[in-house]
Amino acid sequence: MSKLNIKPLADRVVVAPAAAEEKTASGIIIPDTAKEKPQQGEVVAVGNGKKDEPLTVQVGDKILYGKYAGTEITVEGREYLIMRESDIFAIV
Template sequence: MNIKPLGERVVIKRLEAEETTKSGIVLTGAAKEQPQEAEVIAVGPGAIVDGKRIEMEVKIGDKILYSKYAGTEVKVSGEEYTILKQEDILAIVE
């Protein structure tokens, strides 16, 4: 099953949380902080403003940083995704 976002929405898949700290301490499941880095899985066609389509700034495969409490989490075919608006994306990681 594919997810096709509408308007200026983006489907992302969160990258895995760090298992250890930089100093080498192993974190338990409860201590891991949710990552704010993700990979773009699908991109909507863009918003329409004053009758003109505004192109999306991200594309499939981009690694991004997004706002901490942004988006809606969904589960499709056993996989967890987040759908959020493009405005909730803070940066593209290069």
């Protein structure tokens, strides 16, 4: 992945969402209209944290986040989410 030219502020992170599932476990193909929004991704940029709260996630971490967390942005034709660290549930 190329270097991302975005520097999030404070406790925000930029996440590259994982691709939505194309098939179910039994092999049924899921149409685009029925695909669930992914709830996991990879951190690609982090802010500096708040004065009393340093960030615990780092670039490259695989994370789980809320279904409706973050704001969608497009940079150089690629979709990303920008969200607060508090919207992240876990590092996997």
